[in-house]
Amino acid sequence: MKKLNKKGFTLVELVVVIAIIGVLAAILVPSMMGYVKKTKLKTANANAKTTYNAVAEAVAECEVQGFSIDWSVPFGRRWNCDADLPAVSLNADGSNYRDVIIYEVTNTLKNNGIEAGEVAVNGENINGTWTFFAHWRKTPDDDIFGQYPQPLRSVDQCANSGFFGFFID
Numbered sequence: 001m002k003k004l005n006k007k008g009f010t011l012v013e014l015v016v017v018i019a020i021i022g023v024l025a026a027i028l029v030p031s032m033m034g035y036v037k038k039t040k041l042k043t044a045n046a047n048a049k050t051t052y053n054a055v056a057e058a059v060a061e062c063e064v065q066g067f068s069i070d071w072s073v074p075f076g077r078r079w080n081c082d083a084d085l086p087a088v089s090l091n092a093d094g095s096n097y098r099d100v101i102i103y104e105v106t107n108t109l110k111n112n113g114i115e116a117g118e119v120a121v122n123g124e125n126i127n128g129t130w131t132f133f134a135h136w137r138k139t140p141d142d143d144i145f146g147q148y149p150q151p152l153r154s155v156d157q158c159a160n161s162g163f164f165g166f167f168i169d
Contacts, residue, residue: 037144037155044136044146047109051119051134052148054108058101059132067094071123071130077102078118078140079109 059069067090075098088103090096105119120135137145144158152158 040138040144041146041152041155041158044138044144045148045151046146047114047117047136048119048134048146048148048151050108050112050114051105051121051136052132054105055101055121055132055134058097058104062090062094062097062100065090065094067097069097069123069130069132071125071132074120074122075102076118076120076135077106079106079116 062069088099090100118137118140121132123130123132133149135145135147144155
């Protein structure tokens, strides 16, 4: 009689290994999704800070030239960095300051490697002094967005805050 020398795993061993992998996946996937959301929020906050700094630079330029900014009306832009915006400079009366600010913001974001997105800038009157803040998100459907100053600390704050903006397309 020949003795068969079989090598391999039994069906029971394979089922046990698959069950262990399934349990590990069930534990790891939700926590990994949380990390992905936190990473998106940090990126959005960083992009909002870049937006804020670009707006601050453009506003300073406008104010140096003697033009004040009306922060009572929010403004913003959706963009795809495949298309270049034509260069914009201030009119003699400063009436196109929003176009100048949007141009500066878009170019700054493009230069920082941000390919597409949506920015919104809004002002707030605090004790008689106007200040502004910036929001940024990747797509119009994105639930996660960044804000600066006072960046959002959790994804739950995105749901409670809401993204705003009047967009120039």
